[in-house]
Amino acid sequence: MRRFSAIAGSALFLVVAPGVVAGLAPFLLTDRYRLPLSTLPGFAPVGWVLVVGAAAMLLHAFARFALEGLGTPAPVAPTERLVVGGIYRHVRNPMYVAVLSIILGQALLFSSRALVVYGAIVGAAMASFVRLYEEPTLARRYGAEYDAYRRAVPGWLPRLTPWRG
Known part of the structure; x- marks a missing residue:
């Protein structure tokens, strides 16, 4: 039952948080994706690679939270265990990196300065949240295990x- 709750909670949070930040907001900022596809050579393919690759990374990271951590990325339903497998062996914040990459990919696809500015604002908000809330919370919750992980993984x-590790 715990695993089902973790999967359902993670799926709901995926729609609510990244779905709004990397989906709905860019959709609205590009006038419902009505901006023309990038006219700059090479930008559209790079944009597609970023969007598709980052979406796969995001889904993988959410799955790790549910299946490995038996919880969700939502602060109200945290994991039982520190998630350090899969993509988390390479980077501590793959969900944030993925969301920012999706936004950047869409900015390239649509040659949208508004999305570049939006991405910078979202990135600053994420970095602040990580620094002021997430890292201290994880340090308290997981102690030495998180400290070792934090020292080893950027x-x-x-x-x-x-x-x-």
Whole structure:
């Protein structure tokens, strides 16, 4: 039952948080994606790679929370265990990196300065949230285990080799 609740809660949070931040808001900022596709050579394919690759990374990260951590990314229903498998062996904040990559990919696809500005604002908000709330909360909850993980795995720029802690 705990696993089903974790999957359902994570799926709901996926729609509510990243769905709004990386889906609904860019949709509205680009006039419902009515902006023309990028006319700059090479930008549209790079945009597609970012959007599709980051979406896969986001789904993987959410699945890890539900299946490995038996919880959700939502602060009201945290994981029972610290999630350090899969993509989390390369970067501590893959969900935030994925959401920002999706926004950047859409900015490239639609040549949208508004999405670039929006992405910068979202990135600043995420970095502040991580620094002021998430990291202290995880340190209190998981103690030395989180401290070792935090020292070994970068927060925002993925390491090339997986951490094997």
